[in-house]
Amino acid sequence: MCYCRMRDIAVDPTIITFVNKKNELAMKEKMHSLSVTVLVVMVLTIFFVGNAFSADKVIMRVATPTTNDPQTHEMDLFKKVVENKSQGRIEVQLFPSCQLGSNAQMLQGLQMGTIHGLLEPTAFLGGFSDILTLIDLPYFFEDVWTATALLNSRAGDKLREYLQNRGLVAAAFYPYGDRILLLKFPVNSMDDFKGKKVRVMGAKVLQNEIKAWGGAGIPMDVPELYTALQQGVIDGLESAAQFFFMLKYFQVAGYIFTEPKGAEVTVFLMNKKWLDNLPADLRDIVTNSAKEIVPEATQYARNTEKESMRKMVASGVKVMDASPELQQKLKNASTLVHETFLMENPDAKPIYERLKKAMEK
Numbered sequence: 001m002c003y004c005r006m007r008d009i010a011v012d013p014t015i016i017t018f019v020n021k022k023n024e025l026a027m028k029e030k031m032h033s034l035s036v037t038v039l040v041v042m043v044l045t046i047f048f049v050g051n052a053f054s055a056d057k058v059i060m061r062v063a064t065p066t067t068n069d070p071q072t073h074e075m076d077l078f079k080k081v082v083e084n085k086s087q088g089r090i091e092v093q094l095f096p097s098c099q100l101g102s103n104a105q106m107l108q109g110l111q112m113g114t115i116h117g118l119l120e121p122t123a124f125l126g127g128f129s130d131i132l133t134l135i136d137l138p139y140f141f142e143d144v145w146t147a148t149a150l151l152n153s154r155a156g157d158k159l160r161e162y163l164q165n166r167g168l169v170a171a172a173f174y175p176y177g178d179r180i181l182l183l184k185f186p187v188n189s190m191d192d193f194k195g196k197k198v199r200v201m202g203a204k205v206l207q208n209e210i211k212a213w214g215g216a217g218i219p220m221d222v223p224e225l226y227t228a229l230q231q232g233v234i235d236g237l238e239s240a241a242q243f244f245f246m247l248k249y250f251q252v253a254g255y256i257f258t259e260p261k262g263a264e265v266t267v268f269l270m271n272k273k274w275l276d277n278l279p280a281d282l283r284d285i286v287t288n289s290a291k292e293i294v295p296e297a298t299q300y301a302r303n304t305e306k307e308s309m310r311k312m313v314a315s316g317v318k319v320m321d322a323s324p325e326l327q328q329k330l331k332n333a334s335t336l337v338h339e340t341f342l343m344e345n346p347d348a349k350p351i352y353e354r355l356k357k358a359m360e361k
Contacts, residue, residue, distance in 0.1 A: 062117035063095040077293040123201035133203040138260040138334040147263035155358035171290035177240025179262035199237040245308035
C-alpha cells in the first residue's frame with residue numbers, strides 16, 4: 001500500500017484552468033436543465049389549472065353503493081339531464097355498486113374531491129356527521145314522501161347550510177322508500193321484540209330504535225345479510241320494500257311489519273370546492289339538474305315500492321300493521337331515541353325544530 005502527502009505534489013496550472021472551465025460548463029448545463037424543468041412545470045400547471053375552467057369537457061364522477069334500485073335510477077336521470085343541458089360540456093361518469101369503495105371510502109373520496117357527487121342513504125352518513133341521521137329518527141316524519149318534500153323546501157335550509165359549512169352541498173333529497181321491517185317472526189306486542197336481533201344501517205338512532213323496542217339493532221354490511229338472515233344470525237332487517245324484494249331477502253323471512261313508517265332518504269351530496277370552481281353556467285346546470293329530477297325520481301320510488309310489496313305478498317309474505325295501541329307504545333318508547341339524539345348532538349336542535357315546525361304546519 002502506498003501513501004503520499006499533498007504538499008509533495010506539483011500541480012500544473014493548466015490543469016487547474018481546465019478543471020475550472022469544466023466545472024463552469026457543467027454548472028451552466030445544470031442551470032439550463034433546471035430552467036427547462038421549471039418552464040415545463042409552469043406550462044403544465046397553467047394548462048391543467050386553465051382546463052379546470054376552460055376545457056371543452058368537464059368530468060363529473062358520481063358514485064352510489066347500490067345497483068338496480070332508485071339510487072341508480074336517479075344517477076341515470078341526472079346524467080341524461082346534465083349532459084343534454086350542457087350540450088356535451090359535462091360528462092357524467094357513473095360508478096354504482098361500490099365501485100369506488102365502501103360507504104366510508106366513497107364519503108372520504110367526496111370530501112377529498114376525487115368523487116364529485118355521491119348518492120347515499122342518510123343512515124350511512126353518521127361517520128361524517130350524526131346530525132344527518134336526524135332524518136332517520138323513528139316517527140319523526142310521517143313517511144318518506146313527506147320527508148323529501150320538506151327537505152327539498154325552505155324547511156331544509158338549515159340542514160343545507162350545516163353541510164355547506166363542512167364542504168358539502170346537498171343538491172337534492174330523493175325518496176328511497178318508507179322504512180319498515182322484514183322479520184322472521186310475527187309481531188303482536190312489544191314483547192315479541194325481546195331478544196331479537198334486527199339488522200339496521202349504521203346510524204346510531206336506528207340501533208337505539210330497536211333497543212327501545214326491546215331488541216338489538218345490529219349494523220351489518222349488505223353482502224352478509226342473506227346468509228345471516230337465512231342462518232338465524234339475525235331475525236330481521238329494517239329498510240324499504242324495494243330493498244327486501246330486489247335482493248330477495250323475503251325468500252328467507254316471511255313477515256313485513258309496517259312500522260315505524262319512517263323515511264329512508266337518499267341525499268345527493270356534491271363536493272362544494274369542485275362546484276365552486278366550475279363556470280357559473282355549468283354550476284347552475286349541475287345543481288338545477290339534481291333538483292329537476294326529483295318528481296320523476298319520486299314517482300319511480302313510489303312505483304317500485306308498490307310493485308315490490310305486491311310481488312312479495314303474492315309470494316306468501318304476510319304484511320302486519322300495528323294496532324293503534326301497539327303503535328302508540330312504539331312511539332312512546334321511541335321518545336327516548338329523540339331525546340338521546342338531541343342530547344348527543346346539540347347542533348342538531350335548530351335543524352330538528354325547523355323541520356318539526358314545518359311538519360306541524
